[in-house]
Amino acid sequence: MTATQLTAQATRADYCVLACAEAWRGDGEVLASPMGLVPQAGARLARLTFSPDLLLTDGEALLMADVPPVGGAPEAVEGWLPYRQHLSFLATGRRHVMMGASQIDRYGNQNISCIGDWARPSRQLLGVRGAAANTANNPTSYWVPRHSARVFVPAVDMVCGIGYDRAAAAGPSATRFHRIPRVVSNLGVFDFETPDRRMRLASVHPGVTVEEVAEATGFALAVTGDVPATREPTAEELRLIREVVDPRGLRFREVPA
Amino acid sequence: MAADKTMTPDQVVSRLRSGMTLGIGGWGSRRKPMALVRAILRSDLGDLTVVSYGGPDVGLLAEAGKVRKLVAAFVTMDSIPLEPLYRRARERAAIELTELDEAMFMWGLTAGAQRLPFLPTRGGLGSDVLRVNPRLRTVRSPYEDGEELVAVPGLRMDAALVHLNRADRAGNGQYLGPDPYFDDLFCDAADEAYLSCERLVDSAEFAKAGPPQTLLVKRASVTGVVEAPNGAHFTSCAPDYDRDEAFQRHYAESAGDPEAWAAFRARFLTGPRSEEEYQRAVDDWHKERKEEAK
Numbered sequence: 001m002t003a004t005q006l007t008a009q010a011t012r013a014d015y016c017v018l019a020c021a022e023a024w025r026g027d028g029e030v031l032a033s034p035m036g037l038v039p040q041a042g043a044r045l046a047r048l049t050f051s052p053d054l055l056l057t058d059g060e061a062l063l064m065a066d067v068p069p070v071g072g073a074p075e076a077v078e079g080w081l082p083y084r085q086h087l088s089f090l091a092t093g094r095r096h097v098m099m100g101a102s103q104i105d106r107y108g109n110q111n112i113s114c115i116g117d118w119a120r121p122s123r124q125l126l127g128v129r130g131a132a133a134n135t136a137n138n139p140t141s142y143w144v145p146r147h148s149a150r151v152f153v154p155a156v157d158m159v160c161g162i163g164y165d166r167a168a169a170a171g172p173s174a175t176r177f178h179r180i181p182r183v184v185s186n187l188g189v190f191d192f193e194t195p196d197r198r199m200r201l202a203s204v205h206p207g208v209t210v211e212e213v214a215e216a217t218g219f220a221l222a223v224t225g226d227v228p229a230t231r232e233p234t235a236e237e238l239r240l241i242r243e244v245v246d247p248r249g250l251r252f253r254e255v256p257a
Numbered sequence: 258m259a260a261d262k263t264m265t266p267d268q269v270v271s272r273l274r275s276g277m278t279l280g281i282g283g284w285g286s287r288r289k290p291m292a293l294v295r296a297i298l299r300s301d302l303g304d305l306t307v308v309s310y311g312g313p314d315v316g317l318l319a320e321a322g323k324v325r326k327l328v329a330a331f332v333t334m335d336s337i338p339l340e341p342l343y344r345r346a347r348e349r350a351a352i353e354l355t356e357l358d359e360a361m362f363m364w365g366l367t368a369g370a371q372r373l374p375f376l377p378t379r380g381g382l383g384s385d386v387l388r389v390n391p392r393l394r395t396v397r398s399p400y401e402d403g404e405e406l407v408a409v410p411g412l413r414m415d416a417a418l419v420h421l422n423r424a425d426r427a428g429n430g431q432y433l434g435p436d437p438y439f440d441d442l443f444c445d446a447a448d449e450a451y452l453s454c455e456r457l458v459d460s461a462e463f464a465k466a467g468p469p470q471t472l473l474v475k476r477a478s479v480t481g482v483v484e485a486p487n488g489a490h491f492t493s494c495a496p497d498y499d500r501d502e503a504f505q506r507h508y509a510e511s512a513g514d515p516e517a518w519a520a521f522r523a524r525f526l527t528g529p530r531s532e533e534e535y536q537r538a539v540d541d542w543h544k545e546r547k548e549e550a551k
Contacts, residue, residue: 061435082436083284083310087360091379113356114347118389124347126338127311127331133360133380160358162383170383173404177379 013255021046029053033097103156107163108180111156131160145254147185149218164197259427266296278306282419282440286334290420292488316342326353341512368411369446377406417447424454428479434495444478453483
């Protein structure tokens with residue numbers, strides 16, 4: 001089978017894995033902390049290809065010396081990272097986390113705590129978890145498996161992870177290490193490479209139109225020039241996704257084929 | 258020879274008072290001191306302030322009306338992300354909440370253990386954690402940088418409850434799983450700490466189970482020791498046992514339906530008069546499931 005044929009068969013989930021992997025490109029020797037199945041596959045793909053120095057956790061207390069498939073256990077362990085060390089390590093900055101977002105706004109403020117009035121939420125979610133310290137201390141990207149105007153909202157109900165406007169308003173201690181490299185959804189890739197740090201549509205996954213993304217977004221996205229398509233995986237990247245990183249197809253639970 | 262501090266779960270509860278601030282160790286649905294939590298559920302204790310990396314401990318105590326206030330960064334059951342009883346309590350505004358980031362919580366515990374009024378953190382700046390907790394203050398660095406940081410107040414507790422794999426009668430505690438969680442900090446940040454364990458052993462046996470760094474909790478920080486086999490059920494207690502996922506699902510599904518919840522409560526919470534009766538009820542439930550599967 002030729003590379004072109006393989007690429008032609010890339011599913012939306014494969015593009016999402018690749019787009020998540022790209023978040024860690026150029027990061028060097030830092031801890032990749034992916035939350036969610038597609039980001040877990042992405043971090044593994046990045047380590048196996050263009051970011052070989054990444055540290056990967058097993059999702060519990062161990063750093064993996066090898067790269068087992070998503071859902072698998074490592075055969076070799078290279079480090080110990082119990083929660084207390086993880087919560088300290090994030091403040092070293094040698095970490096790039098990709099979190100989920102129940103709500104996210106145009107400046108990258110993220111909410112996973114609750115929907116509605118915090119004092120009496122209409123829907124209690126996870127809680128603030130580590131979002132506040134993550135965003136203040138190390139690069140934080142986001143993964144949204146079901147892009148909709150209920151997630152991409154004009155204003156989040158509770159700011160857990162801080163966006164660019166809130167960081168700026170809080171002052172230099174908040175902006176010092178604050179960075180949101182990218183947001184990946186099932187429709188496209190987003191960044192904040194705009195003069196006023198508004199969310200920009202950086203690429204659309206093949207098969208998705210700019211109009212579709214705009215319609216599923218509750219605020220006006222910045223668009224600069226022609227929006228490119230999310231890049232194609234190489235034949236080797238596709239093989240790694242399918243045979244090594246996620247042979248059980250767990251990524252399809254988040255993004256149906 | 259150090260004093261023998263062994264006691265029963267009900268003896269632990271008899272030493273607690275309504276209105277106390279209670280720290281609960283473990284994390285999410287992992288190594289929670291559930292035998293001690295169940296003993297509280299059987300008691301008339303109430304009006305508690307609970308400090309926890311929350312799991313079903315929080316859900317159960319909240320549902321039973323025992324919690325006035327919660328200090329937490331999350332409440333989850335890990336394999337089931339949202340704790341259904343906690344959700345219900347929050348959506349009814351049945352409990353007060355101090356919501357902190359996970360790392361802020363850790364530095365709060367650390368400050369509490371070290372008897373400090375606060376520790377500074379960068380995490381929290383700019384977030385709504387400061388909005389929903391109007392008591393939180395920032396502090397300016399006295400050094401050249403002049404940075405303004407969050408002053409996370411020390412979390413002090415009247416009593417802490419933790420569950421470890423092994424302990425001796427004097428209150429030394431050993432964990433054998435991959436993660437200590439924050440159980441030593443909980444014990445150090447509390448005026449009294451109660452340690453339940455899977456198995457009581459002679460101190461000489463610790464070295465056979467693991468290296469010295471597995472000895473997490475020191476007896477100087479422990480008031481009482483309880484032998485509670487399967488005492489973290491249905492949360493995990495690696496390597497002694499994994500989470501009882503089938504039972505946790507049963508808990509979560511029951512919580513979503515008033516009739517099913519009444520049956521669950523009667524069978525596992527209000528019915529059993531002791532930890533032993535609870536464990537028998539769980540065994541019987543598993544046997545029935547196996548029979549039904551045949």
